[in-house]
Amino acid sequence: MAFIVRMGQLLVDRKDFFLKLVGEHIVLSLIAIAWITVIGISLGIYITRQKRIANLVLAMTNVLYTIPSIALFGFLVSFTGIGNTSALIALTAYGILPIIRNTYVGIEEVDPQIVEAAIGMGSTDRQLLLKVQIPIALPVIIAGFRTMVVMTIALAGIASFIGAGGLGVAIWRGITTNFTEMTVVGSLLVALLAMGSDLILGLVERLIRRRVFGTEKGV
Amino acid sequence: MEVIQFDAVGHAYQPGIPVVKDLNLRIEKGEFVTLIGPSGCGKTTILKMVNGLIEPTEGEIHVHGKPLSEWDPIALRRKIGYVIQQIGLFPHLSIADNITYVLDLEGVSKTDQRKRAEELIDLIGLDPSYLDRYPRELSGGQKQRVGVARALANDPEIILMDEPFGAVDEISRRGLQEEIVALHKKLKKTILFVTHDIEEAFRLGSWMILFKDGKIEQQGRREELVFRPATPFVESFFGLKNFVSYLTLTAVEELMDSDSPRLTDHAITVGQSAMDAIKLMFFHRVDCVSVKNEKNELVGNFRLAHAKEQMERPSK
Numbered sequence: 001m002a003f004i005v006r007m008g009q010l011l012v013d014r015k016d017f018f019l020k021l022v023g024e025h026i027v028l029s030l031i032a033i034a035w036i037t038v039i040g041i042s043l044g045i046y047i048t049r050q051k052r053i054a055n056l057v058l059a060m061t062n063v064l065y066t067i068p069s070i071a072l073f074g075f076l077v078s079f080t081g082i083g084n085t086s087a088l089i090a091l092t093a094y095g096i097l098p099i100i101r102n103t104y105v106g107i108e109e110v111d112p113q114i115v116e117a118a119i120g121m122g123s124t125d126r127q128l129l130l131k132v133q134i135p136i137a138l139p140v141i142i143a144g145f146r147t148m149v150v151m152t153i154a155l156a157g158i159a160s161f162i163g164a165g166g167l168g169v170a171i172w173r174g175i176t177t178n179f180t181e182m183t184v185v186g187s188l189l190v191a192l193l194a195m196g197s198d199l200i201l202g203l204v205e206r207l208i209r210r211r212v213f214g215t216e217k218g219v
Numbered sequence: 220m221e222v223i224q225f226d227a228v229g230h231a232y233q234p235g236i237p238v239v240k241d242l243n244l245r246i247e248k249g250e251f252v253t254l255i256g257p258s259g260c261g262k263t264t265i266l267k268m269v270n271g272l273i274e275p276t277e278g279e280i281h282v283h284g285k286p287l288s289e290w291d292p293i294a295l296r297r298k299i300g301y302v303i304q305q306i307g308l309f310p311h312l313s314i315a316d317n318i319t320y321v322l323d324l325e326g327v328s329k330t331d332q333r334k335r336a337e338e339l340i341d342l343i344g345l346d347p348s349y350l351d352r353y354p355r356e357l358s359g360g361q362k363q364r365v366g367v368a369r370a371l372a373n374d375p376e377i378i379l380m381d382e383p384f385g386a387v388d389e390i391s392r393r394g395l396q397e398e399i400v401a402l403h404k405k406l407k408k409t410i411l412f413v414t415h416d417i418e419e420a421f422r423l424g425s426w427m428i429l430f431k432d433g434k435i436e437q438q439g440r441r442e443e444l445v446f447r448p449a450t451p452f453v454e455s456f457f458g459l460k461n462f463v464s465y466l467t468l469t470a471v472e473e474l475m476d477s478d479s480p481r482l483t484d485h486a487i488t489v490g491q492s493a494m495d496a497i498k499l500m501f502f503h504r505v506d507c508v509s510v511k512n513e514k515n516e517l518v519g520n521f522r523l524a525h526a527k528e529q530m531e532r533p534s535k
Contacts, residue, residue, distance in 0.1 A: 113303060113304075113306075113307040114307045114308075114310075116272070116303060117303055117307030117309075118307075118309070118320075119272065119296070120270055120272055120296060120301040120379075121296060121297070121301055121320060122293050122294070122295075122297035122321060123293075123324055124293055127324055131320075131324075132309060135311045136310065211311065212311045
């Protein structure tokens, strides 16, 4: 109990410090999320049009995913140095898998009869994609987006180990100065950010699912 | 005038294993042609070659007098209505937007699209309130009606239908068949209809083409295929069961003798089937019944010998 009170006290005393970290954390995550979304969705769409390289791209992102995050951060430091650049590259590399995979799978799993009908009626490839495939795949893409956002926010906490800002700074400082309350408050704030985004995106996902399929469960 | 013409067309998905061989076919404007045959006979492949979904590996196809190779496939497909078995309605679009999908591709204004959707929903006999619903709220038969309306949206000259009623129940299917025949009479479109159901082919087409192993086995009016089979395959394909369907689907007046009708003890009314007439004759052990019209006037006689002659007369 006393521990929780001390944490509360810390939060009040160092309000500006934590607010600044939360702000940095959100900005860092948002930039990474923007990168991941643009690159991931484009690549995901591209490999539905270039099936021969689809498996290769998916396998490569899978491999990226299996590298321990700490190792990847450390590895990047020797190329792009300490700071936000390395953090962004690492976050992007990790978050890209769910987006590419869900975009690809979502589009590939659109009922072939529907695709055939759309082509048979004279859709160009662009029209097929924008008017039929993406709208129908949207719930799946959003599900991937949701996973990625939560993951990126959590992972951004580690980014401070290579000199990036964000709540990781508090965690890192807590650990190095043996200040447990600081570590826990930082971790809780990261968790809170992740859970909050998950909650909001969950609502969005349900809304889109209902629009596309008429139920929240799926087809 | 021919709207579709196949010249020595062949198609092989894998080299050396052709599914369509040396196909020569002329389809005239306004005809309702049914393509029938066992599965794997190439009928769907033939259909998909018309709108360029499948390219022939041999020969040339002309649509509206122009070879396929000179058509822009997108432009061609927008001029051809297409209905498939699983309907393929877009789940994320309202019925109205489904119907006018092609118009949307063409960039037609929203208000004109709405007008066309209202016309077409009326044509297929659904209430306009359905326009703002979604495909998932419709029954199988209703979805298929929407599928037909969608194929008509751009007022195409040619409509391709690939087993469109295969997935609906028997009763809805009957209704849909009658409606498509009525639509054909009204709109005079050229319809190519693929089916494996002989009774459906009997009911629908004025012209039937029977395929086997990618080649035309025989084509003609239904009577010709039933009564003048060109090969043992045609004979076995149509068989006795289909002779029965033929009799059930043929109105008595089509086979009656209308020269100097005479009154007999038993009479049948115009619109009843040849099968009804035969049952009546069998039941009363007579060899001739009179045929009367709705006003109870004598119009002809039904006799087996004459009916047989009518069935076997060559067409065209």
